[in-house]
Structure formats: structure tokens, C-alpha cells
Amino acid sequence: MSTPNREVTVAAVGALPDAVNPMALSLNENPFPPLPAVRSALVSAIDSGNRYPEFLPERLRALIAGHVGVRDEQVVIGAGATGVIMQVLNAVTNPGDRMVMASPTFDGYPIFAHMARLEPVTVGLDAHGHHDLDAMADAAAKARVVVVCRPHNPTGTVESPADIERFLRRVPPQTVVVLDEAYAEFLSPHHRIDGPALVARHPNVVVVRTFSKAYGLAGLRVGYGFCGPDLARRLWSMQLPFGIAITGLVAVAASYDAESELQQRIRMITAERRYLRTRLRAMGIYSTDAHANFVYLPSWGRQWRKMFDDTGLQVRGYADGGVRITVGSRQSTRAVLTAVRAAVH
Structure with a gap:
């Protein structure tokens, strides 16, 4: 038929x-x-659409590392921040492990926990939308991963650098902390945390960022994380071959040039x-x-x-x-x- x-x-x-x-x-x-210079770069990149990108995104990794101020081997790349987060979970967790998060939080985190077959443990925000970092540190004692969004999604609140430091000192070294900074570019200078110095002091922390928000490249799906070299090697082992399009590299380079x-x-x-x-x-x-x-x-x-x-x-x-x-x-x-x-x- x-x-x-x-x-x-x-x-x-x-x-x-x-x-x-x-x-x-x-x-x-x-x-x-997208910024005019970024748009122009993307238009030019279309002529390379018949070619594969790099097997692993080494050039994009080096570009971001230089901009952030860490070594190349400390950076991992993902399809948006969500891709980086899934790399973290795939690299460091086993089914049944606990994952601590605030409630409410970014919609993706309960989904990621389900995909990785983890047990989500939620800790409520206070009435003004701030984390209860003491309760989260208590919960982290029996968890494999704990997530802190800064600024928080959906409330936009920010915990002080001193409070974050106290929290990290209480988290066991075997518990991986995802510091989600998807909106970090919107922070005023006095609210920002020195990410490279933070991961040097706390090798269990992964700082996750994205080009989807301030950079206006949500449709291109480019995110990254950086952490200590030992943890980064584990995360890089989960890097998807040919996983980042040429347009992502071009757009990031043009965005950095148009700061x-x-x-x-x-x-x-x-x-x-x-x-x-x-x-x-x-x-x-x-x-x-x-x-x-x-x-x-x-x-x-x-x-x-x-x-x-x-x-x-x-x-x-x-x-x-x-x-x-x-x-x-x-x-x-x-x-x-x-x-x-x-x-x-």
C-alpha cells in the first residue's frame, strides 16, 4: 500500500x-x-553550516576560560546551563542519591533530578524569597548535590558573598555545590562573587553560567561551567562530541568583542x-x-x-x-x- x-x-x-x-x-x-555585530557574525557563519563543529569544543573552552580568568581545563561547555547541569549530575551522582534545592526554584531542577533518578530534597525560601542557607547546609550533609541560584530564580534575590562563604564551609567536601549564576551579568559590582577565587578555595563548587539571558542568545543554547581542575576533568568526560554548533563559538566570540x-x-x-x-x-x-x-x-x-x-x-x-x-x-x-x-x- x-x-x-x-x-x-x-x-x-x-x-x-x-x-x-x-x-x-x-x-x-x-x-x-542579538547585538548587530553578533548578528553579522552569525550570518557569515551560515556558509559553514555544511561542516561539523569541533569534535569537542576546545576553542570555545579556551575563549571562555580567557574571559573568565581560569585555566582552559577548568571549563566545561553545555547546551545552555541546563546541559552543564546534566553533565554534573551524570558525572557525580548515582540513582537514589539526594539533590538539595530551594522551593520554589528554576523549573528545570526537579526535572533534572527525575532524569538522573535522584531524590529531590526541597528547602523553602523565606517570606521575602531568600534561601535558608542553614537548612540547606543541614540537608547537604546527606546529599550528593546541592544547588544555590544566585540571583535566585524565580525571586531574583541575592545572598551576600559572606553568607555564601559560610554556607560552603558547612557543606561536606564530597557534596558537589552547583552555584547557578545564570543571571550574574545583571548583578551590580558589589554583589558579585569572584568565581575563580571561589572555586580555588572550594574544589567541590561548580559555577554555572549561560549566554541565554544577558547575552540574548537563548536560541543558540550555549552555557558553561567552571570549577577546580580535578572535578572539571570528570565533567569534561561527559562532553558530548560535536555537541556545540559553530554558531555558538562565533556568537560568543562576537559577544565578547562587543562588551x-x-x-x-x-x-x-x-x-x-x-x-x-x-x-x-x-x-x-x-x-x-x-x-x-x-x-x-x-x-x-x-x-x-x-x-x-x-x-x-x-x-x-x-x-x-x-x-x-x-x-x-x-x-x-x-x-x-x-x-x-x-x-x-
């Missing part, structure tokens, strides 16, 4: 994601397209975040002290999640009624404020 031919076309595949939808505020994407333009965009996003929080505060609405490209409205008796239904805004809702709202353009900020005002009144 013959089967009907099915023509595969661009139209059949469907439209690409809308790059300019100002109401898409659920995934913490950068509201800007001043990148910083200007970061300043624009953080200024819009401050404006949104200020306007919310003027309306009597509390949001956590966020230091990323989003704001978080804890429920505190309000069902924000339901209040944003049918507003046309795509926000990330949580089971308790809280919501995380990506900072976008002034147009989307006005839409958020209009929705909140309508919900309150």
Missing part, C-alpha cells in the same frame, strides 16, 4: 518564535535581538526593572528585591497567577499564586502595570 507524499516546507514546519512579542514575559528572555554594547543593554534592562518595581511599590504592591531581568510578586494572600489570566500577558505562575514577570520593553511594563491595577481595583 502506498503512502501519501508529505511535502516538508518552511510553512509546514510552522512559524519561528515571535522575536518581538512584547507580551512574552514568562521565560526571562532578553527583549532585544560595551552588551553592558549598555544590561543597563537598559536593569533600569526598566527598577522603574517597574518603583511603579508597583507606588501602587502598594510588594515585589522581592530582584537583581536579575525579572520581578517576582509573592502571593501574600493574592492569587496573582489567576489575576494575569486573560490579560494577554505571558507570565510564569506558581502553585501558591505568585508570579514571575520578565522585564521587557516599556510597552510590556505598561501592560503589566495596567493588569496589576485592574486586579487590585
Whole structure:
């Protein structure tokens, strides 16, 4: 019996994601397209689309290591931060091990624990969205991996460098700490931690970062981690051959060359975040002290999640009624404020 031919076309595949939808505020994407220099580099790279990338991403590894300030052999590369995290879990855990995380946290962590067949252990945040680092350190005593997001996702809060240091001193050396810094570029200088010095003091720490947020390259899926050399060798053994496209290397190199333009965009996003929080505060609405490209409205008796239904805004809702709202353009900020005002009144 013959089967009907099915023509595969661009139209059949469907439209690409809308790059300019100002109401898409659920995934913490950068509201800007790639920087002009990055776009030009990506266009030029298309002519190499018929060739495989490096077997292992040695050039990208060296590029990132030089920018961060660590040795090449301390860096691992993944398909976004999520790819790096899965490399960590595959390298250092066995089924049934415990993985400690905050609650709520980045949606991926419960999924990663399930994929690696780990037992997730959750520790609640306080009322203002901060980690309970003492409770997490207690839980880490019987865990193989513990995760701290800084800034935290979804609340955007930041624990002080001194508090992080005290926490790390309490974690057993055989427990691997994933310090998730997906939003580190949005931190002001006095909130930043010296990552290379940190992993030198604590060889059980893996600092994980991404080019998906501040760099605006979420669609290219490039992330990295760095840690002490011994742990990095174990993680590098999980590096997927041909796993990072040529476009990733080209985009990262162009992004580093356009650092001043990148910083200007970061300043624009953080200024819009401050404006949104200020306007919310003027309306009597509390949001956590966020230091990323989003704001978080804890429920505190309000069902924000339901209040944003049918507003046309795509926000990330949580089971308790809280919501995380990506900072976008002034147009989307006005839409958020209009929705909140309508919900309150």
C-alpha cells in the first residue's frame, strides 16, 4: 500500500518564535535581538553550516576560560546551563542519591533530578524569597548535590558573598555545590562573587553560567561551567562530541568583542526593572528585591497567577499564586502595570 507524499516546507514546519512579542514575559528572555555585530557574525557563519563543529569544543573552552580568568581545563561547555547541569549530575551522582534545592526554584531542577533518578530534597525560601542557607547546609550533609541560584530564580534575590562563604564551609567536601549564576551579568559590582577565587578555595563548587539571558542568545543554547581542575576533568568526560554548533563559538566570540554594547543593554534592562518595581511599590504592591531581568510578586494572600489570566500577558505562575514577570520593553511594563491595577481595583 502506498503512502501519501508529505511535502516538508518552511510553512509546514510552522512559524519561528515571535522575536518581538512584547507580551512574552514568562521565560526571562532578553527583549532585544542579538547585538548587530553578533548578528553579522552569525550570518557569515551560515556558509559553514555544511561542516561539523569541533569534535569537542576546545576553542570555545579556551575563549571562555580567557574571559573568565581560569585555566582552559577548568571549563566545561553545555547546551545552555541546563546541559552543564546534566553533565554534573551524570558525572557525580548515582540513582537514589539526594539533590538539595530551594522551593520554589528554576523549573528545570526537579526535572533534572527525575532524569538522573535522584531524590529531590526541597528547602523553602523565606517570606521575602531568600534561601535558608542553614537548612540547606543541614540537608547537604546527606546529599550528593546541592544547588544555590544566585540571583535566585524565580525571586531574583541575592545572598551576600559572606553568607555564601559560610554556607560552603558547612557543606561536606564530597557534596558537589552547583552555584547557578545564570543571571550574574545583571548583578551590580558589589554583589558579585569572584568565581575563580571561589572555586580555588572550594574544589567541590561548580559555577554555572549561560549566554541565554544577558547575552540574548537563548536560541543558540550555549552555557558553561567552571570549577577546580580535578572535578572539571570528570565533567569534561561527559562532553558530548560535536555537541556545540559553530554558531555558538562565533556568537560568543562576537559577544565578547562587543562588551560595551552588551553592558549598555544590561543597563537598559536593569533600569526598566527598577522603574517597574518603583511603579508597583507606588501602587502598594510588594515585589522581592530582584537583581536579575525579572520581578517576582509573592502571593501574600493574592492569587496573582489567576489575576494575569486573560490579560494577554505571558507570565510564569506558581502553585501558591505568585508570579514571575520578565522585564521587557516599556510597552510590556505598561501592560503589566495596567493588569496589576485592574486586579487590585
